[in-house]
Amino acid sequence: LPRVLSGIQPTAGSFHLGNHLGALRQWVALQETTEAFYCVVDLHAITVPQDPAELRRNSLVSAAQLLALGVDPERSALFVQSHVPEHLQLSWVLECLTGFGEASRMTQFKDKSQREGTAGTTVGLFTYPVLMAADILVYQAQQVPVGDDQRQHLELTRDLAIRFNGRFGDTFPVPEGVIPEGAARVMDLQSPDKKMSKSLPPAGCIFLLDDPKVTAKKIRSAVTDTGREVVADPVEKPGITNLLTIHSTLSGSTVAELEERFAGRGYGDLKKELAEVVVDFVTPVRARTQELLDDRAELERVLAAGAARAREVAVGTVAAVYDRVGFLPPT
Numbered sequence: 001l002p003r004v005l006s007g008i009q010p011t012a013g014s015f016h017l018g019n020h021l022g023a024l025r026q027w028v029a030l031q032e033t034t035e036a037f038y039c040v041v042d043l044h045a046i047t048v049p050q051d052p053a054e055l056r057r058n059s060l061v062s063a064a065q066l067l068a069l070g071v072d073p074e075r076s077a078l079f080v081q082s083h084v085p086e087h088l089q090l091s092w093v094l095e096c097l098t099g100f101g102e103a104s105r106m107t108q109f110k111d112k113s114q115r116e117g118t119a120g121t122t123v124g125l126f127t128y129p130v131l132m133a134a135d136i137l138v139y140q141a142q143q144v145p146v147g148d149d150q151r152q153h154l155e156l157t158r159d160l161a162i163r164f165n166g167r168f169g170d171t172f173p174v175p176e177g178v179i180p181e182g183a184a185r186v187m188d189l190q191s192p193d194k195k196m197s198k199s200l201p202p203a204g205c206i207f208l209l210d211d212p213k214v215t216a217k218k219i220r221s222a223v224t225d226t227g228r229e230v231v232a233d234p235v236e237k238p239g240i241t242n243l244l245t246i247h248s249t250l251s252g253s254t255v256a257e258l259e260e261r262f263a264g265r266g267y268g269d270l271k272k273e274l275a276e277v278v279v280d281f282v283t284p285v286r287a288r289t290q291e292l293l294d295d296r297a298e299l300e301r302v303l304a305a306g307a308a309r310a311r312e313v314a315v316g317t318v319a320a321v322y323d324r325v326g327f328l329p330p331t
Ligand code: TYM
Pocket: 005, 006, 007, 008, 009, 010, 018, 019, 020, 021, 022, 023, 024, 041, 044, 131, 132, 133, 135, 136, 144, 145, 146, 147, 148, 149, 150, 153, 183, 184, 185, 186, 187, 195, 196, 197
């Protein structure tokens, strides 16, 4: 079976609709046909300042949401990144293969460091993409389901795999991104020129764990475009196009079908119906997440089993890598 790895940050506690439509629904689909490893990347979450109690809580909430969305712990290894120390062991080796200039060109680093300011920018934020490469390569994963914003990080991962193989002999498959056709980049509802993100004001971001009333209101208040026809046009109508994409991905209707159905009706009708579609989707996810959180012992058992399964693979990769780069075995 092909191996799959993906990760998600626990930073906001609740995931948002961009996470789900761009990545998580693919996580769930891929477990049918692959051997999948899915992690809550808490190590990545401390590259910007965090509150310790909140991080612990958010890691649990994240794991519960992944289960609620359909990650099946019988099929896939679901775990917390810091429980598998081999990610860090491989990360160091990969850091020593990454050019300083190469890392400096990562646009997410440039954006985030600008936001944090010079004083707040850490070396961890800088090396973040190398740790991500290690997450993937430590499982010798071939497929990585992610949204569009991770393309550049994936390209770095591929370059590092090729470089390591060239220097030390064939060790890593060169992984491919699994990036969806529609919804690879869900846009903010208030600023449809920006991707939906937890770091923008919350009015434009649909959090899966929001109160459904809040969710419906956010959708009804989404900014729309000039004109009144419900048609997809990313340049002239970025707001409506985004709403149509979200609807289509969740409901299974094609964008063309939706355009036809809303012909002669206004933006308001689309938003009203979309609010229902989204609320119908998030309501059970929210309830199931809460249920899972109520049985913390069981949740922790799932994560421990996931980490044990992940380590079985990761320990082997690190042993091979340590040997190939020339470390003396500690016997
Ligand atoms: P993160 O936690 O920011 O996001 C998790 C996943 O959601 C996708 N995503 C989106 N997709 C569509 N539209 C959006 N507006 C949107 N916002 C986020 C992301 O592309 C991602 O797939 N660096 C990663 C976490 C990571 C990782 C890994 C991913 C760490 N190690 C190894 C894959 C493999 C990140 O910050 O994702």
